[in-house]
Amino acid sequence: MTVRRQRRSETFLALGLVAPAVILLSVFLIYPFFKNFTLFLYHAPPYPGLPSKWAGLSQFFDTITSTSFLDGLKATVLYTVLVVPVGVFLGLVLAVAAHQKLKGMAIYRTIFATTAVSSVAVAAIVFGTFMNPVLGLLPWLGIDTNPTILQNPTWAMFAMAIIGLWQFIGLSFILFSAGLQSLPEEVLEAAKLDGASPAKAFFTVTIPLLSPTIFYVFTVGVIAAMFTFGQMDLLVGPGAASAVHVNTLAYQIYQYVVTQPNPGVAACISIALFILTAIVTLVNFRFLERRVNYDA
Amino acid sequence: MASVAFNQVTKKFGDTSVLNGLDLEVADGEFLVLLGPSGCGKTTALRMVAGLETPTSGTLTIGGNVVNDVAPQHRDVAMVFQNYALYPHLSVAKNIEFPLRQRDVSADVRAKKVSEVAAMLGLSELLDRKPRQLSGGQRQRVALARAIVREPVCFLMDEPLSNLDATLRARTRSEIVRLQHELATTTIFVTHDQVEAMTMGDRIAVLNAGDLQQVGTPTELFENPANVFVAGFIGNPGMSLLSGGVEDSKLRIGGTETAFTGAGASGAVTVGVRIDGVQLSSSGIAAICDGVEVLGAEVHVLAHLGEDQIIVRQVASAPRPKIGEQIFVELTAEPLCFDAVTGLRVAQ
Numbered sequence: 134m135t136v137r138r139q140r141r142s143e144t145f146l147a148l149g150l151v152a153p154a155v156i157l158l159s160v161f162l163i164y165p166f167f168k169n170f171t172l173f174l175y176h177a178p179p180y181p182g183l184p185s186k187w188a189g190l191s192q193f194f195d196t197i198t199s200t201s202f203l204d205g206l207k208a209t210v211l212y213t214v215l216v217v218p219v220g221v222f223l224g225l226v227l228a229v230a231a232h233q234k235l236k237g238m239a240i241y242r243t244i245f246a247t248t249a250v251s252s253v254a255v256a257a258i259v260f261g262t263f264m265n266p267v268l269g270l271l272p273w274l275g276i277d278t279n280p281t282i283l284q285n286p287t288w289a290m291f292a293m294a295i296i297g298l299w300q301f302i303g304l305s306f307i308l309f310s311a312g313l314q315s316l317p318e319e320v321l322e323a324a325k326l327d328g329a330s331p332a333k334a335f336f337t338v339t340i341p342l343l344s345p346t347i348f349y350v351f352t353v354g355v356i357a358a359m360f361t362f363g364q365m366d367l368l369v370g371p372g373a374a375s376a377v378h379v380n381t382l383a384y385q386i387y388q389y390v391v392t393q394p395n396p397g398v399a400a401c402i403s404i405a406l407f408i409l410t411a412i413v414t415l416v417n418f419r420f421l422e423r424r425v426n427y428d429a
Numbered sequence: 430m431a432s433v434a435f436n437q438v439t440k441k442f443g444d445t446s447v448l449n450g451l452d453l454e455v456a457d458g459e460f461l462v463l464l465g466p467s468g469c470g471k472t473t474a475l476r477m478v479a480g481l482e483t484p485t486s487g488t489l490t491i492g493g494n495v496v497n498d499v500a501p502q503h504r505d506v507a508m509v510f511q512n513y514a515l516y517p518h519l520s521v522a523k524n525i526e527f528p529l530r531q532r533d534v535s536a537d538v539r540a541k542k543v544s545e546v547a548a549m550l551g552l553s554e555l556l557d558r559k560p561r562q563l564s565g566g567q568r569q570r571v572a573l574a575r576a577i578v579r580e581p582v583c584f585l586m587d588e589p590l591s592n593l594d595a596t597l598r599a600r601t602r603s604e605i606v607r608l609q610h611e612l613a614t615t616t617i618f619v620t621h622d623q624v625e626a627m628t629m630g631d632r633i634a635v636l637n638a639g640d641l642q643q644v645g646t647p648t649e650l651f652e653n654p655a656n657v658f659v660a661g662f663i664g665n666p667g668m669s670l671l672s673g674g675v676e677d678s679k680l681r682i683g684g685t686e687t688a689f690t691g692a693g694a695s696g697a698v699t700v701g702v703r704i705d706g707v708q709l710s711s712s713g714i715a716a717i718c719d720g721v722e723v724l725g726a727e728v729h730v731l732a733h734l735g736e737d738q739i740i741v742r743q744v745a746s747a748p749r750p751k752i753g754e755q756i757f758v759e760l761t762a763e764p765l766c767f768d769a770v771t772g773l774r775v776a777q
Binding site for chain 2: 319320322323324326327328329330337338341342344426428
């Protein structure tokens with residue numbers, strides 16, 4: 134076989150190998166992403182099949198200045214603030230606890246990590262049962278909730294955040310456990326021999342060495358939190374979500390696609406959420422990554 | 430400064446025994462080398478002094494105090510690790526001052542000590558750099574500086590030269606010896622390299638499979654090895670060990686008998702022959718040439734007698750035997766004899 138023919142066959146092989154991934158990404162990611170940018174420029178027709186009407190950027194600006202969008206933005210930010218910092222902190226604490234060389238730690242590790250692989254539906258059912266005003270944990274503890282937590286404008290978001298936190302801690306725990314296991318053992322031993330107490334060694338050596346993982350968990354957590362709507366849909370529903378302030382932007386997108394179809398508005402919110410996520414991520418990189426040490 | 434003593438120290442990991450009743454004393458200010466092949470237990474012994482491993486049984490004392498249950502941070506020992514173990518997120522200066530910070534030493538004193546130690550090790554120009562910006566040799570010096578700055582009672586060094594190239598290793602070797610003499614701090618140095626051990630240690634403790642084989646000065650170990658393991662391990666090359674027998678003041682090796690005056694040896698023995706005590710000749714003990722190693726000014730001829738290997742030195746200009754050719758060697762000095770069964774040295 135000539136070199137030229139061999140190169141050509143290698144090229145075909147390479148294209149064949151990447152083709153499945155390219156097709157999947159194109160259908161489910163690249164096409165929808167660009168389709169969004171055409172949808173948000175048009176008003177959706179009142180009935181399917183009718184032509185869409187050009188809206189330009191007016192639909193986008195109308196959407197992002199609407200009360201429901203601003204409420205959704207507040208709900209999204211509040212949810213993120215409630216879930217991410219606490220989730221990062223608790224995930225780290227549990228990972229450090231499970232990193233101790235004690236008997237039975239494998240069982241704890243499994244338990245802690247389980248929440249990451251539980252679906253939001255399972256989490257919603259479990260916590261929905263706990264918060265049930267008749268059969269739940271609170272009446273069992275003698276606490277009377279009226280209105281119920283999920284119907285309470287003050288507490289509904291906290292309930293959503295607890296479910297999100299429960300799920301996020303699992304992921305945070307797994308990532309921190311992996312991070313802790315990859316730390317150079319000799320450096321931690323050197324700190325002990327240099328006279329550092331366990332607490333000092335943790336704050337002066339472990340945390341700086343773990344900073345890339347902390348940054349990663351924080352960034353991934355923020356992005357995931359900004360796209361959450363599962364528990365809102367399963368436990369509160371589209372009818373009451375606005376009233377109890379849990380109508381996050383992601384949930385609004387879902388509603389404008391599924392329950393009250395208006396693809397144009399859904400596209401506007403999704404682009405706004407995309408821009409918002411990009412800004413938050415850039416801010417994370419700009420201000421937090423400076424403190425990250427990649428030299429370990 | 431303090432002495433260190435192992436008293437019947439054993440260490441087991443599960444069912445695997447790593448150290449079997451180690452008895453060893455390191456005198457105050459001494460430079461002791463723990464030498465042995467991989468897996469012999471030398472690093473475990475060192476880590477026990479550091480407090481990073483706990484003895485399964487026996488007692489370990491530093492400065493006369495039993496430290497079995499004392500945490501590493503309270504032992505006042507400093508360790509230099511094989512991979513340096515520098516804090517990657519801290520500058521050279523902050524790495525060096527780290528142990529002082531943990532002891533709440535004032536900023537003025539810290540700065541003064543860091544600057545003194547940095548000058549001693551030629552690191553003054555590098556104080557603001559991060560470890561990743563340093564060469565292997567520079568990192569090694571920072572690790573030494575971090576150990577020295579706090580003036581510990583004992584230095585523990587775990588194969589600290591193994592990551593350096595040959596030239597730098599030789600230079601750092603003499604630098605460590607010089608520093609140890611200046612500071613007169615008790616030092617335990619772990620290595621598998623017998624050249625390092627011979628050139629650096631006041632005494633060498635040879636370990637094999639968790640057992641202490643012999644402790645002595647480099648000269649004692651070289652001239653009077655206690656058993657076949659030490660004989661074969663110490664020296665470059667180690668002793669050639671040949672099966673033989675002693676009877677009626679005659680030593681028999683490979684069917685050839687030579688006069689032997691060594692007292693105490695009789696019956697089946699293992700004969701230890703240093704490269705200096707044997708030469709090629711036109712008659713004598715027959716062997717088959719396995720190869721020739723050219724080392725510049727001299728040549729080592731490798732040969733075998735039955736199952737045993739022997740190495741003979743030859744001047745570079747002499748005609749070299751070919752592989753497979755029969756050669757003859759003769760002993761030029763009285764060899765050492767070891768019990769053929771136990772491997773222990775037979776009194777001579």
